[in-house]
Amino acid sequence: MVTGSALKAKRIVEELKKCGITHVVWLPDTEARFMYDTLINEKDIKLVQVCREGETVAIAAGLYVGGKEPCVLIQNTGFLESGDSIRGLAIDIHLPLLIIIGYRGWKRVGNITDSAAIYIEPILDAWGIKHYLVETDADAHNISIAHKEAHETKRPVAVLIGREYQ
Amino acid sequence: MNTREALGIIGEHRTNEVVVTTMSAFLLWPAYTKVPTLDLPLTGCMSKASSLALGVALAQPRRRVMVLDGDGSLLMNLGSLVTIANQAPPNLIHFVFENGVYQNAGGQPIPGAGKIGFAGLASAAGYRKTYDFDDLEGFKISLDRILKADGPTFVCLKVRSKEESIPYSLGATGLAFQKVKETMAKAV
Numbered sequence: 001m002v003t004g005s006a007l008k009a010k011r012i013v014e015e016l017k018k019c020g021i022t023h024v025v026w027l028p029d030t031e032a033r034f035m036y037d038t039l040i041n042e043k044d045i046k047l048v049q050v051c052r053e054g055e056t057v058a059i060a061a062g063l064y065v066g067g068k069e070p071c072v073l074i075q076n077t078g079f080l081e082s083g084d085s086i087r088g089l090a091i092d093i094h095l096p097l098l099i100i101i102g103y104r105g106w107k108r109v110g111n112i113t114d115s116a117a118i119y120i121e122p123i124l125d126a127w128g129i130k131h132y133l134v135e136t137d138a139d140a141h142n143i144s145i146a147h148k149e150a151h152e153t154k155r156p157v158a159v160l161i162g163r164e165y166q
Numbered sequence: 167m168n169t170r171e172a173l174g175i176i177g178e179h180r181t182n183e184v185v186v187t188t189m190s191a192f193l194l195w196p197a198y199t200k201v202p203t204l205d206l207p208l209t210g211c212m213s214k215a216s217s218l219a220l221g222v223a224l225a226q227p228r229r230r231v232m233v234l235d236g237d238g239s240l241l242m243n244l245g246s247l248v249t250i251a252n253q254a255p256p257n258l259i260h261f262v263f264e265n266g267v268y269q270n271a272g273g274q275p276i277p278g279a280g281k282i283g284f285a286g287l288a289s290a291a292g293y294r295k296t297y298d299f300d301d302l303e304g305f306k307i308s309l310d311r312i313l314k315a316d317g318p319t320f321v322c323l324k325v326r327s328k329e330e331s332i333p334y335s336l337g338a339t340g341l342a343f344q345k346v347k348e349t350m351a352k353a354v
Contacts, residue, residue: 062221
C-alpha cells in the first residue's frame with residue numbers, strides 16, 4: 001500500500017504552476033482534501049468552488065474563453081455526475097482541459113470493490129479521454145504531461161489521484 | 167412581454183458585453199445582436215450557461231457578461247446561483263426568461279411553474295441585486311440603470327410563451343468559442 005504522505009499537495013501545486021494553471025475549479029472530495037490548505041494559500045492559483053461537479057467544466061470553459069488557464073479537480077463520482085458537461089463543453093468544443101480526478105476506491109493491491117473506481121477508467125477510455133495515474137510525488141510529473149497533451153490534442157486529459165485511504 | 171420583445175430591449179442596450187445564450191434566447195438572439203463576435207450560444211449543455219458566464223466574468227473582470235438563461239434551464243443548475251453569489255463577480259448580469267414551460271421540448275410546464283420566485287431564490291443565494299419584470303415598459307426604463315450597477319445582478323423576465331413559435335436548431339458552439347476568445351484576446 002502506498003502511504004498518504006507519499007503524495008504531497010506542495011508537489012502537485014508545483015506541477016500546476018509549471019503548467020501555468022490560473023484557476024482550480026473544484027468540489028472538495030476525500031482524495032483531494034489534502035490539497036485544500038495548500039491551494040487556498042496559493043497566491044498564483046485561484047480556487048473556484050462549486051456546488052455540483054457538472055458546473056466545473058462549464059466554468060473552466062468560460063475561464064478559458066476569457067484567456068485563463070483553468071483545471072478541474074473533482075472525484076470520480078463527480079466525473080460521472082459531470083458527464084454531459086464533459087461531452088458538450090470539453091470534448092465537443094475541443095477544450096484543452098486538465099481534469100484531475102480523485103480516484104475513490106483505488107487500490108494498488110487487491111480487488112477494487114467500489115463501482116466508482118471500477119468504472120472510471122473504462123468510461124474515460126470509452127470517451128477517448130487519455131488518463132494518467134498519480135500516486136506519489138514521483139508520479140506528479142504526469143500532471144504536466146497530461147496538461148501538455150491536452151493542449152496538443154485540444155481535448156480533455158485526466159489525471160487520476162490514486163490515494164488509498166482506510 | 168414576450169421573449170422577442172425583451173431580447174430587442176437587451177439588444178438595444180448591449181454594447182461590448184459578452185452575451186451567453188441558451189434555450190429560447192439561444193434560438194432568437196441572432197436576430198437582435200449587433201456584436202456577434204462576442205456572442206456565446208450554448209446548446210446541448212444541460213443548463214450550464216450561467217456557469218459558463220461565471221467563468222468568462224471571472225476571467226475578464228473589466229468586461230460585463232450577460233447570460234440569457236431559461237427558467238427550466240436554471241432549475242437544472244440551481245446550485246449555480248450559490249456558486250455565482252459566492253464568487254460575486256460585479257460584472258455578471260443573469261437574465262432568466264420565465265415562461266413557465268419547456269418551450270423547446272413542446273411546452274410542458276416546468277416543475278413549480280407559477281409558484282417559484284426566481285428572483286427570491288437569487289436574492290437568498292446572495293446576488294447583490296435582483297429584479298422581476300412582467301411588463302416591457304418597466305424593463306425598458308430600468309435596464310440602463312441595471313446594467314451600470316455592480317452585480318452579480320439577477321433579472322427575471324416573465325414572458326408569455328403561448329404565442330411564440332420558436333424553430334429549434336443546434337448551433338455551432340465550438341466555432342463561437344474560438345471567435346469570442348480571439349475577439350477578447352485582441353481587445354487586451
